[in-house]
Amino acid sequence: MKAPASTSRPSLGSLLLKKQQRPFLGIDKQRAIRLFFASNSSVAIIVLVLIMLFLLREGMDFLPTYRHELETYRRAGLEFCDIINRPLAEHQALCSKLRRAASASLNTLTHTARTRRDAAYELMREVEEETRLQRAILSDALAQIPAASPEKLTRLRQEMRAATTLAAARLQTPAALTPEEGRRLQRELTLLNPEVPELPPLLAALSADYIRVDREAHATFKPLVDAVEAFEAAPDALHTLLDAMKKHARETKAHVTELHGSGKEPSHSKPVDFDLSIVPLTSGITELTAKVEEYTLLAQKTADTMPAAAGTPQAVALLAEMRARLPDHLAAMRQAAASLPAWSHSKPVSYLEVAIAFFLGDAWITNSSWQDFFGFVPLLTGSVLIALIAVLIATPFSVIAAIYTNQFASEREQEFIKPVIEFIQAIPSVVLGFIGISLLGDAIKGVSEWGWLQWIPSFPIQERLNMFNAACLLALMAVPTMYSLAEDALNNVPRSYLDASDALGATKLQTVFRVIVPAAKSGIAAAVLLGMGRVIGETMVVLLVAGNRIAIPDFSAGPGVVFQPAHTLTGIIAQELGEVSRGSAHWQALFMVGIVLFLISLLVNWCARAFVRRFELAKS
Amino acid sequence: MAAETSVPASEEPLIQVEKFNYAYGDHQVLFDVDLNMHSKDVLALIGPSGCGKSTLIRSINRINDLVESARVVSGSIKIDGVDLYASNVDVINLRRNVGMVFQKYNPFPRSIFENAVYGLRVAGIKDRHDLEEAAERSLKSAALWDEVKDRLHEMATGLSGGQQQRLCIARAIALQPRILLMDEPCAALDPIATARIEELILQLRGQYTFVIVTHNMEQAKRIADRTAFFYKGKLIEEDDTMTIFNHPNDPLTESYITGRLA
Ligand SMILES: Nc1ncnc2c1ncn2[C@@H]1O[C@H](COP(=O)(O)OP(=O)(O)O)[C@@H](O)[C@H]1O
Ligand SMILES: [Mg+2]
Numbered sequence: 001m002k003a004p005a006s007t008s009r010p011s012l013g014s015l016l017l018k019k020q021q022r023p024f025l026g027i028d029k030q031r032a033i034r035l036f037f038a039s040n041s042s043v044a045i046i047v048l049v050l051i052m053l054f055l056l057r058e059g060m061d062f063l064p065t066y067r068h069e070l071e072t073y074r075r076a077g078l079e080f081c082d083i084i085n086r087p088l089a090e091h092q093a094l095c096s097k098l099r100r101a102a103s104a105s106l107n108t109l110t111h112t113a114r115t116r117r118d119a120a121y122e123l124m125r126e127v128e129e130e131t132r133l134q135r136a137i138l139s140d141a142l143a144q145i146p147a148a149s150p151e152k153l154t155r156l157r158q159e160m161r162a163a164t165t166l167a168a169a170r171l172q173t174p175a176a177l178t179p180e181e182g183r184r185l186q187r188e189l190t191l192l193n194p195e196v197p198e199l200p201p202l203l204a205a206l207s208a209d210y211i212r213v214d215r216e217a218h219a220t221f222k223p224l225v226d227a228v229e230a231f232e233a234a235p236d237a238l239h240t241l242l243d244a245m246k247k248h249a250r251e252t253k254a255h256v257t258e259l260h261g262s263g264k265e266p267s268h269s270k271p272v273d274f275d276l277s278i279v280p281l282t283s284g285i286t287e288l289t290a291k292v293e294e295y296t297l298l299a300q301k302t303a304d305t306m307p308a309a310a311g312t313p314q315a316v317a318l319l320a321e322m323r324a325r326l327p328d329h330l331a332a333m334r335q336a337a338a339s340l341p342a343w344s345h346s347k348p349v350s351y352l353e354v355a356i357a358f359f360l361g362d363a364w365i366t367n368s369s370w371q372d373f374f375g376f377v378p379l380l381t382g383s384v385l386i387a388l389i390a391v392l393i394a395t396p397f398s399v400i401a402a403i404y405t406n407q408f409a410s411e412r413e414q415e416f417i418k419p420v421i422e423f424i425q426a427i428p429s430v431v432l433g434f435i436g437i438s439l440l441g442d443a444i445k446g447v448s449e450w451g452w453l454q455w456i457p458s459f460p461i462q463e464r465l466n467m468f469n470a471a472c473l474l475a476l477m478a479v480p481t482m483y484s485l486a487e488d489a490l491n492n493v494p495r496s497y498l499d500a501s502d503a504l505g506a507t508k509l510q511t512v513f514r515v516i517v518p519a520a521k522s523g524i525a526a527a528v529l530l531g532m533g534r535v536i537g538e539t540m541v542v543l544l545v546a547g548n549r550i551a552i553p554d555f556s557a558g559p560g561v562v563f564q565p566a567h568t569l570t571g572i573i574a575q576e577l578g579e580v581s582r583g584s585a586h587w588q589a590l591f592m593v594g595i596v597l598f599l600i601s602l603l604v605n606w607c608a609r610a611f612v613r614r615f616e617l618a619k620s
Numbered sequence: 621m622a623a624e625t626s627v628p629a630s631e632e633p634l635i636q637v638e639k640f641n642y643a644y645g646d647h648q649v650l651f652d653v654d655l656n657m658h659s660k661d662v663l664a665l666i667g668p669s670g671c672g673k674s675t676l677i678r679s680i681n682r683i684n685d686l687v688e689s690a691r692v693v694s695g696s697i698k699i700d701g702v703d704l705y706a707s708n709v710d711v712i713n714l715r716r717n718v719g720m721v722f723q724k725y726n727p728f729p730r731s732i733f734e735n736a737v738y739g740l741r742v743a744g745i746k747d748r749h750d751l752e753e754a755a756e757r758s759l760k761s762a763a764l765w766d767e768v769k770d771r772l773h774e775m776a777t778g779l780s781g782g783q784q785q786r787l788c789i790a791r792a793i794a795l796q797p798r799i800l801l802m803d804e805p806c807a808a809l810d811p812i813a814t815a816r817i818e819e820l821i822l823q824l825r826g827q828y829t830f831v832i833v834t835h836n837m838e839q840a841k842r843i844a845d846r847t848a849f850f851y852k853g854k855l856i857e858e859d860d861t862m863t864i865f866n867h868p869n870d871p872l873t874e875s876y877i878t879g880r881l882a
Binding site: 411496497498502504507514515518519 | 683686688713715720722726727728729730739741742743788791792
């Protein structure tokens, strides 16, 4: 039916067609609006891509730069020296074992005499401390150039005497001294006076006694002590030769870097002729090999003549360990010497070698007068170990807290607990850092000294700042993230599961652990992973608290490894980036570390998302 | 199809609801309900939405304890003479003996087998052989065995809706309860699945005491021995299913079953 012509209503057909719109910059309005919103949301993506590109650009230059450095390291012959130098480090480790064994043995004989002497010294020091003021006045008066009046000196002497008497009377006789000796010392100490340079007679006697005992001990353990000295001296000749070679290599390198540093125009001055400069080193191979051989023979001989007996079981064990490790060390030395002729300064450094030196390198050494190494493994192990411990600590806390609030807590408790846990996030990490330094460090060290905890490996601990300390604080930082996400996951478990479980006669605890937690487990796993991501990326706390020792933790300590200090990926960037010059190999190495850190975070997040996706699939 | 009266009126009722008043917070939803249910009977509860049917059956196994605001105002529910809301009642044992099937089938996201034996597991039964036997017995009773016997260890959530609901019934009867409460067990199912559930109830009748909430009059007529009509929290009348549908006493009942009540 047609609309009457008189009405102004448009025909139905015309309404159905799209209205012709005036295009805006050639785009129609709907599209423009769409584009506007799309562009806003894509800003985030673009920024992310830009960050990645920037990181990559700075970091990727690292490989060629580092390659160049390693090439110089080889050309100049530093690598040559390190072939021998590196295995020689074990000699130091063995020496320290021997020294410990020797001093433990000597200690068995000298211990009593030394404690007696030290106890007496301690008493004297106490008296001196108590009478410090009077001593100072008297010494001043004595030193005065127009000499002080005799009356005044007498008075001061009297005061001094009174003070020492008072101080000596208050002394307690330590356990190492007999009461008789204590009384005698007290008497002698009352005479303590800056005018009398000699020690109190008893103290002098104790001192002499100790010296005598010490001499006797050295005589008793003469074979051991001699062996230690001989072993220490064994590589002396080798060291002399090696040091000369190292000096030469370092000079060549310095020459190269100088040329490079001065305006990048090596054409001005003569380029270094590596073929020539390497000759002093390569021509010394026979001598070096001979010296190595000499060292191995000498070391073997001292080890053979070394007595197996020592003063304490611990010392015997140390000796045995040294003996066990020696053959490997000597073999390594010989092998190193044998590999010398095959070494060539002109062999090019491949990118694979560079990548291995970075990703599998076990040393991060910078600003070295010898050679910088950018090995990534110590930092990675530090970061990963700390993150793992932190997550291990944080997971039970946050998951149990989440279960409690979600399943057991009354509404009022929930209203209290949730904001409090989420508040932890508001603590600035630097504040946590100094809690770690000032409070937690001492607390952990203190606890580690408790007698009944000594069964824990590596207790008592040496360092206040260590991975465990940092991990505790990081755990605290991870708890809010993990708690919230775990709570969400638990909340997402359909209520009908609860009803069903209850209706089948399950107790609350059974329902929680047989139905709710399993149903939420992917979500909880994602929470744990995201907590891990949070922890790996955290910087301030680890920088302040982890102890910043750049070395691969000594895993032979077993679980006690967690009480060692370490450095981290994040910490090293924060610490060193401000101090290096832009564009240097060190700077680029830090960017490389940044890239890897970025990739690790990406991976962790991706895994967490995968878990959540699986969880959602299972639910639908 | 008429259900015959199977229980002599003289026998002591199994469930006695006496002057039961129930509220969620300040909102009272059941008023002075008096109702007796006899052993081995099938009792249907009908009435418009919101009249308190679910509340009543959820009070029988005390699953409503989970609802924080829910409380008994006065009156009592007794099973075998024991007041369910007395302090000496062991709720866990009550629920083991009074099974429940919900409107929306809700198997756990685990294997069919684990679902079937969940109640036994939480009751502390660990013996693999006992569990397997019980699973087979209850799945057979729920007429599900033939369909699932080859995939007992697959996820229960992969079954069809009707199968999932029958699994829920199997899960409930694995504990060999005396009473089975069903809150609109077919409301989420298609007619064919519904027919299978009804068939199942007819098969199981005589072994358990059923209390079934339903919106479907025809279903009530088909399966129930007795029917109780609720309106606005009050029990209007309860009688033989035939009597309720053919000669209702109360005009309200009549208008409801003839569809004149909103
Ligand atoms: N968990 C609850 N909290 C508060 N009120 C509820 C709750 N469950 C049901 N009610 C109320 O109780 C009344 C009865 O509900 P219900 O027993 O579910 O009725 P029916 O199953 O007959 O439809 C309704 O008014 C409903 O709003
Ligand atoms: Mg209902």
